Amino acid sequence: MLCGGSGSRLWPLSRRDRPKQFQTLTGGKSMLAKTLDRMRAGREADTAIVVIGAAEHEKALLEAVEPHEPSTCQVILEPMPKNTAASVAIAARHALADGDGDPLMLVVPADHEIGPDNLFWETVADGMDAARDGKLVVFGVRPTRPETGYGYIQIERKADQQSPNFLRFVEKPDEAKAATFVADGNYLWNAGIILCRASAIRDAFERLQPAIWKRVGKAYETAAKRGRSTLLPQNVFATIPPISVDHGVLEHFANIAVVEARFQWSDVGSWEALFTLGDPDANGNVVMGDVVSHDCHSSYIRSDGRLVATIGLEGITVVSTADATLVAKTSRVQDVRLIAERLEQQARAELRSPPQIGLEPASPRMRMRCRRWLTDEALPFWGRHGVDHIHGGFHEAVGLDGAPIIKPKRMRTMARQVYSFAVAARRGWYPDAQELVAHGLDFLSSHGRRTDGGWVKLLDPAGVVLDGAGDAYDQACMLLALAHAYRCGFVEARDLADETMAYVDGVLADRQSGGFREDDAGTLPRRANPHMHLLEAFLAWHKATGETCWLERASAIGDLFIRHFFDSETWTVGEYYDAAWRPMPGQQGDWTEPGHHFEWSALLCELAACSDWKDQSRAAYKIYCSALASGTNRLTGLAFGAVSRNGKALDRISRSWPQAEAVKAAIALDQADELQLAREVEERMERIFRTHLSPAKSGLWLDRIAEDGTPVATEVPASILYHLVTAFNRYLEYRSTAADTNRPASA
Numbered sequence: 001m002l003c004g005g006s007g008s009r010l011w012p013l014s015r016r017d018r019p020k021q022f023q024t025l026t027g028g029k030s031m032l033a034k035t036l037d038r039m040r041a042g043r044e045a046d047t048a049i050v051v052i053g054a055a056e057h058e059k060a061l062l063e064a065v066e067p068h069e070p071s072t073c074q075v076i077l078e079p080m081p082k083n084t085a086a087s088v089a090i091a092a093r094h095a096l097a098d099g100d101g102d103p104l105m106l107v108v109p110a111d112h113e114i115g116p117d118n119l120f121w122e123t124v125a126d127g128m129d130a131a132r133d134g135k136l137v138v139f140g141v142r143p144t145r146p147e148t149g150y151g152y153i154q155i156e157r158k159a160d161q162q163s164p165n166f167l168r169f170v171e172k173p174d175e176a177k178a179a180t181f182v183a184d185g186n187y188l189w190n191a192g193i194i195l196c197r198a199s200a201i202r203d204a205f206e207r208l209q210p211a212i213w214k215r216v217g218k219a220y221e222t223a224a225k226r227g228r229s230t231l232l233p234q235n236v237f238a239t240i241p242p243i244s245v246d247h248g249v250l251e252h253f254a255n256i257a258v259v260e261a262r263f264q265w266s267d268v269g270s271w272e273a274l275f276t277l278g279d280p281d282a283n284g285n286v287v288m289g290d291v292v293s294h295d296c297h298s299s300y301i302r303s304d305g306r307l308v309a310t311i312g313l314e315g316i317t318v319v320s321t322a323d324a325t326l327v328a329k330t331s332r333v334q335d336v337r338l339i340a341e342r343l344e345q346q347a348r349a350e351l352r353s354p355p356q357i358g359l360e361p362a363s364p365r366m367r368m369r370c371r372r373w374l375t376d377e378a379l380p381f382w383g384r385h386g387v388d389h390i391h392g393g394f395h396e397a398v399g400l401d402g403a404p405i406i407k408p409k410r411m412r413t414m415a416r417q418v419y420s421f422a423v424a425a426r427r428g429w430y431p432d433a434q435e436l437v438a439h440g441l442d443f444l445s446s447h448g449r450r451t452d453g454g455w456v457k458l459l460d461p462a463g464v465v466l467d468g469a470g471d472a473y474d475q476a477c478m479l480l481a482l483a484h485a486y487r488c489g490f491v492e493a494r495d496l497a498d499e500t501m502a503y504v505d506g507v508l509a510d511r512q513s514g515g516f517r518e519d520d521a522g523t524l525p526r527r528a529n530p531h532m533h534l535l536e537a538f539l540a541w542h543k544a545t546g547e548t549c550w551l552e553r554a555s556a557i558g559d560l561f562i563r564h565f566f567d568s569e570t571w572t573v574g575e576y577y578d579a580a581w582r583p584m585p586g587q588q589g590d591w592t593e594p595g596h597h598f599e600w601s602a603l604l605c606e607l608a609a610c611s612d613w614k615d616q617s618r619a620a621y622k623i624y625c626s627a628l629a630s631g632t633n634r635l636t637g638l639a640f641g642a643v644s645r646n647g648k649a650l651d652r653i654s655r656s657w658p659q660a661e662a663v664k665a666a667i668a669l670d671q672a673d674e675l676q677l678a679r680e681v682e683e684r685m686e687r688i689f690r691t692h693l694s695p696a697k698s699g700l701w702l703d704r705i706a707e708d709g710t711p712v713a714t715e716v717p718a719s720i721l722y723h724l725v726t727a728f729n730r731y732l733e734y735r736s737t738a739a740d741t742n743r744p745a746s747a
Contacts (some may be wrong), residue, residue, distance in 0.1 A: 001039065002087050003032060003053035003061065003071070003110035004078065008340035008351075009149075009270045009333075012324035013304060016352045021053075021111035022060045025268055026277055031111040032064045039108070040068070041117040049073045050088045050094055053109065054080075055231060056634045070228045079234035079635045079708075086240045088194070089205055089216040090232070095198035104131055105201065107194040112267050113277060119263040126163070127195045129256035136204065137195040137257045138166070140188025141265045145276075146178035149269050151190040151246065155258055166258040169251050188258070188651055191265050194245070201249075209248045215240045217538045224229065224708075234635055234708050243535050263623040271317045271333040271522055273327075275300040289320075300330060323676065324350045348625060353680070366685050368373045369737045370728050371429075373693065378721065379421075379430040379621065381699030386417065386718055387436065392443040397715045402697055405715055408466055409459045410446055414440060415477035415617035416722035423725050437485050439495070444478070454503035454520070467652040470520040471528035475504050479537035483544045497541065504534075513580050515560050525584045528565045531557050531594060535603050542610065551610055556609050558616050561600065566619050570645045571626035592649060593633025594639040595658025597623040598665040602730075605668035617672055637687055652707040656692040656720055659684065660727035667734045685731060688724075 014020040021032045028034070032051075039049050049068065053061045055077040065073045076090055088107055095103050106124060114120050127137035140153040151172055157163035169190065173181065194201075195568040205213035219236040242249075250256065266273050278286030285296055289303030296313040305322040317333050319326045326336060335622045343351035383400055386394050388409075394402040394417040398462035418440035425433035447463040448455050454470035455478050479500055486493040508516040515531055518524070535557040542550035554566065564581040565573050573596060576588040583589035604620035607613070630647030631639050638659040641651030666671030671679040692701045695711065703720060 001035060001049060001051045001108055001110050002050050002084060004056075004081055004084075004087060007111070007113065008337055010268075010274075011340050011343075012319060012326050012350065013302075013323045014542070015350075017056070018060065018354045019057075019111075020268065022057070022064070025274060026113055030064065031113070031268065032061075035108065035110045035112070035114075036064060036068060036073070038114060038117050038120060041121065041275075047072065048095075048098065048292045049077060050091060052076045052078065052090055053110075054078055054634070056637070057228060062227075065228065075229045077229055077231045078649070079232055079237050080236065081242070082240045083242045084245040084335045085205075085209060085212055085243045086216060086237075088201060088245045088249075089209075089212055090220060091327055092198045092201045093216055093220045096202065102197050102199045104128070104196050105194075105196055107196075107554050109192050109267070112265065115264050122193060123259060123262045126262075127257065130163075130259075131195045131197060131200075134200050135199060135255050135257040136200060136253060137259060138250065139191045139195075139259050139720070141191050142259045143178075143182050143187065143189050146175055146182050147189065148172060148175055148178050149273070150267065152181055152187045153190050153258055155186050155188060157186060157258075163261065163688065164258055166256045169246060189265070189442070190246075191261060191401070192267065194250075195259075196361070197245060200255075204249050204253050206589070208252050209241075209243070210396055212240055212243070212248065231635075231708075261719075271300055271319060271328075271329050271336070275317065275330060298330070314441040350397055354626065364735075366682060367732060369689065371687065373689075373699075374424070378724070379424050379433065379699075379701035381719070382417070382721055383421070383430060383432050383436055386721075387439065388461070392439070392590055393447070393459075393463065394440065394718060396719075397717050398700070399715055400697065400700070400702075400713065402700060402716075406461050409461065409463070410719075411444075411455050411457055411459070411471075411474040412477040413717075413719045414444055414448065414459075415455075415474070415481040416719050418444070418481040419477075419484050420721045422481065422488045422490075422724040423488065423729055426488040427729065431575035432698075434488065437488065437490060440481075441485060441490060442498075445496070450503070452503055452507065453499035454507065455500065457519075470503060470507060472504070472508050472516045473533060475500055475508070476533035476537050479504075480533070480540050482538035483537060487544045514563075515557075522579075524579060525588060526577055526581065528561075528573060528577070529564075531560060532596065532600055532603065535561075535607065536599075539603065539606055539610070551589040554607055555611055555613070558604065558613065561604070562616070562619065565600075566623070567645065568622075571622040572630075572645045573600055573623055574645075587644075587650070590644045591642055592631070592645055593642050593658075594627035595641075595655070597631065597662050598639070598661035599657060601627075601665035602661070602668040605665075605672045611680055620665075620672070621669060624669055627662075633707060635707070636691070636705065637683075638691065638705060649707075653712070654705045654707075656688070656701050656703045657723040659688050660690065660720075660723040663688070663727040664730050665728050671734070681731070681734070688727075 004020050005019055006015035006016050010020045014023055016152045022030050024030050049072060051061060051065060058077055060635045061075050065075060091105060091107060095105050103179050131137045132245055139744055152170040154167040154170055156167055157164045175322050215236060219232045222233050224231045225237045266277055268274060272632050275286050280286050283296060284298040286300045290307045291301045291303050293301060296310050298315050299313045300317045301308060301310055302319045308318060308320045310318060315330050317328050340351060375385040376623050388395055393409055396407050396409050396413055397405045399405055418437055421433040421436040424430040425437055447459055450470055456465050456468045458467035479497055482493040482497040507520050510517055518526055535554055538550045538554035572592045575593060576584040578584060601620040601624040604616040606619035625663045631643045633640055633654060636654060637655035639662060640649050641653045641655060644650050663681060666677040666681045666684060691705060700716045701720060702711045702713045703717055706712045
C-alpha cells in the first residue's frame with residue numbers, strides 16, 4: 001500500500017505534515033483507514049499488508065495500523081520522497097524476502113475513494129490468472145467526464161474477449177483531448193493499481209531500472225527494524241533516482257494486461273473530485289461544516305472551523321480552515337498547486353502544519369518534567385561536577401559518563417555557566433546557585449580581564465591566558481552573564497559591564513560599515529553570530545535596568561540585521577561576510593545555520609515587543625519558517641547543523657542547542673501572534689527529551705545526532721547548559737502565563 005505524497009492539490013485542508021491520506025475527506029474514517037479496511041475485506045486473515053510511507057509520518061502511520069494484527073500489517077518508512085518506482089520496488093523486495101516463494105502482489109494507493117468493497121475484490125479476481133501467468137495487470141476505470149487530472153489507458157475491445165487488450169498509457173490530457181477520449185470509448189482512467197507476481201515486477205526492474213532495484217535492495221537489507229516499523233537508511237535511499245513506476249517501468253514493459261474496474265473510483269486528487277463525490281443539495285451545492293449560504297448554485301463550500309457565509313456563488317469552491325481560506329472557480333481548482341508552490345517558496349507554515357484548533361490547555365506534565373530536570377538533575381550535576389574545584393572556573397566539557405574532560409577554557413563557556421547559575425539563583429531552582437555565580441565572577445575577573453576593559457578569548461585549564469584576543473562573541477557572552485548576575489544581586493556586575501561596553505564601543509565598533517569587528521585585530525570573515533549575541537546581551541541589560549541606551553544599542557543591531565544579514569528573497573540569514581558586509585564568496589557566503597535562524601527569530605520578536613517595530617517581527621516569522629522548510633531533517637524532525645540558502649544540507653549533524661533555540665522561537669512567535677505554535681512548542685520539548693536528554697546520564701545530554709537519528713556524541717559540552725536553561729526558563733514562564741490566564745494551547 002503506497003502512502004506517500006503531500007496532497008498539495010487539496011490545500012488548505014491537506015498539509016505536508018498531515019496530507020490527504022490521513023484526512024477524513026468523504027466522511028467516516030481517514031483515507032488510509034478506509035484503504036486498510038478494504039484490504040482486509042473478503043481476504044484471508046493472514047494476508048500480509050505492508051504500508052509504505054514517509055518516515056516523517058511514522059506516528060500517524062502507526063496510529064492507522066494499530067487496530068490490525070502486527071504480524072500481518074507492517075510499515076516501511078522512506079526517509080525522503082523518491083516517487084512510486086522506489087516504493088513498488090521496496091514492496092517487491094519485501095514480498096520476495098518474506099519466505100513465501102513468489103507471491104502475488106497488489107499495489108494500491110492509500111488515498112483513493114473506492115467502493116463497494118465486494119466489487120473491488122471481484123475486479124481484482126478478474127486479473128488473477130493474468131498475474132499468475134507473469135503479466136503486470138493494471139486497472140482502468142470507465143471515464144464519466146473529461147478529466148484533465150488523470151492519466152489514461154488506451155485499450156482495444158474485441159468481441160471474442162472478456163477483457164480488453166492493453167495498447168498504451170496516455171499522459172494527463174488537456175480538456176479538448178480528454179473530451180475526445182471520453183467520446184471514443186476506448187480510453188480508461190488509470191486507477192494506479194497493479195497486480196502481479198513479485199518476481200514479474202522484479203524482472204521488470206532488473207531490465208528497465210537496474211539502479212533502482214539494486215539500491216532499493218541495499219537499503220532494504222540495511223534497514224533498521226523497530227516494532228512493526230522498518231526504517232530505510234537515508235544515506236542509501238538518497239541515491240535512488242526519483243521516478244514514477246509508470247514512467248520508469250510500465251510504459252516500457254510489453255507484457256501488460258488491463259482489467260476494467262467494476263467498482264466506483266476517484267483518486268480524490270482535487271476539490272473538484274470531492275465535489276463530484278459529494279451529496280448535492282437542491283441547488284447543486286455540496287456543503288460541509290458550519291456554512292450558511294444564500295442563492296448559491298453548483299458550488300463546493302466547506303468549513304473546518306469557523307462559520308462560512310456565502311452569497312450568489314456559481315461554480316465556486318470555498319474551503320476554510322482555522323488559518324487559511326481557498327476561494328476558486330471549481331473549474332480551476334487543479335491550479336491550487338500553483339498556490340502551494342508560492343507558499344513553498346515563501347516557506348509558509350500554512351503549507352506545512354495543520355491548523356491548531358480545539359486543543360486542550362497544555363498538560364502540566366511537561367512543565368513538571370522540565371522543572372524537575374533542571375532542579376533535580378542538571379543544575380545539581382553541573383554545580384558539583386562541572387566546577388573546577390582545583391583551578392577555579394568551570395570545566396569546558398565532561399564525558400558521557402560525567403567525568404570532567406581537562407581542556408582549555410573558553411571565555412564564552414565560563415560566562416555562560418555564570419549566566420545559567422544566575423538564572424537558577426533568581427528562579428530559586430538550586431540552593432548553591434548564588435555561590436556559583438560568585439565563584440565564576442571571581443575566576444573571570446582574576447584570569448580573564450584585559451587591561452583595556454575587555455575579556456580574553458581562551459585560558460588553559462589552570463587559568464593562564466592562551467589567547468588574549470578581544471573577541472566580539474566573548475564580550476557578548478560576558479555582557480549577558482553580567483546582566484543576569486546583576487539581576488540576582490551582584491551590583492559590581494554593572495561596573496564590569498560598563499567597562500566591557502566601553503571596550504566594545506571603543507575598540508570593536510566599525511564606524512564605517514556598521515556593527516562590530518570580529519576582534520581587536522579585525523579578523524575576517526566577519527560574522528553575524530556575535531551581533532546576535534550582542535543583541536541578546538543588550539536586551540538583557542535593558543530588561544535589567546530599563547535604560548533606553550541599551551534598547552538603542554539593540555535597535556541598531558536590528559537595523560544591521562535588516563540591512564545586511566537577512567536575505568528577503570530566500571528568507572535566510574547569512575553567516576560570513578567581508579569587511580563591507582558583503583556575503584563571502586563560495587560556500588561561506590551560501591552557509592546558513594537553522595539554529596541561528598531560531599535564535600534570531602526569538603530575539604527579533606523580543607526587540608519588536610520593546611520597540612514595536614513590526615518589520616523585525618515579520619522577519620522573525622520568515623526566518624523561522626525558512627529554518628523549518630529547508631533546515632529540518634524530515635526523518636528525525638531535528639534541525640540540521642547548516643544548509644545552503646536554497647536548502648541543501650551542508651552539515652547533516654543535528655546538535656542539541658538548535659532544538660532548544662527552536663523552542664524559544666516557537667514560543668516567541670506564538671506570543672507575538674505571528675503563528676499558532678503552542679502544539680509545536682510541546683512537540684519540540686518532547687523531542688528534546690526523547691532525543692537528547694532521556695538517553696543520556698542524569699543531568700547530561702547527547703549533543704550530536706547523525707542524519708539517521710543515531711547518537712554520535714563523544715562528550716557533553718558545558719556551553720549547552722546555557723541554551724537549555726534559556727529555553728526551559730522561557731518555556732516555564734510561557735506555560736505559567738498560559739495557566740494563569742487559562743490560555744488554551746492553541747491561543
